[in-house]
Amino acid sequence: MSSEDASEQSAAQGSTPGRGTALVTGASSGIGEAFARLLAAEGFNLVLTARRTDKLEALQASLANDAPSMEVKVISMDLAEAEGAQRLCEEIDRLDIEIDLLINNAGVMTRRVLMDTDRDEIQQLLTLNITALTHLTHHFLQQMRSRDYGRILNVASIAAFHPLSGADIYAASKAYVLSLSEALSAQLQGTGVSVTALCPGLTATDMIGDSLAKTVPPFFIQSAEVVAREGFDALMNREAMRISGQANNLALTWAKHQPRWLIRGLGGMMSKFMQ
């Protein structure tokens, strides 16, 4: 058994902490917070990042209570700023922290269509959802490849599979995340490094809010904790892609066999629920 396997096994048995260090972006709420709690319970040290320092510090304090032997570092950063991802990489390198798991989770959705969205908002969405994720992947992938060990999970969405006329830029940004992640996963076959795309459907977080949650049948909405668990399992299995939840898997399997014009039309109808 390799030392990596041994440490994973002992951590899974709850005996020894220290399976490595995970960087979680967008850790201040929702799916990112659920990932942080799960990873701490699984024995990982953490680097948590987002803009809201108060939320990150509250999470850090709560994790220190639950898992006192874990190291949890908070680095506040706006990843929608042009230099945000680079500054985050520099800070982690300066602190000499080796990242074994990267959870690229931070993301935003706009409910406005492209032509009603101003340039600043478009720029911020693209920088956060696409550029920052790409730069963080690039930076830590190089380090992981030189050690031949590491895992990256990029949070895409089921919106990655089809155009959503009412959430056009968001769905397109997630299609980018899915495509890049699957390409990297194929490139890295046979190495000690893997990239996984996680595609959640509707998840009960601040992003969808209460009004959308009330218009959709409950079986289509998952909790952030369940989504993070699915993502973690897929990451540890080095899967290329995981769609979370049975209802989402069924819906996407059905959609695979439908003509594109129908899918475009349904995407438009679904978007109306999101207004």
Ligand SMILES: NC(=O)c1ccc[n+]([C@@H]2O[C@H](COP(=O)([O-])OP(=O)(O)OC[C@H]3O[C@@H](n4cnc5c(N)ncnc54)[C@H](OP(=O)(O)O)[C@@H]3O)[C@@H](O)[C@H]2O)c1
């Ligand atoms: N909820 C869903 O139905 C759903 C479905 C599919 C995919 N997803 C994806 O899941 C991921 C997490 O979203 P969520 O549902 O958990 O929503 P959320 O609760 O709103 O979390 C979004 C996270 O991203 C961070 N963030 C936003 N803008 C940022 C910025 N400029 N710089 C750094 N961090 C920023 C937020 O922290 P701060 O505000 O503190 O910066 C927050 O921690 C996103 O990529 C989203 O696209 C969500």
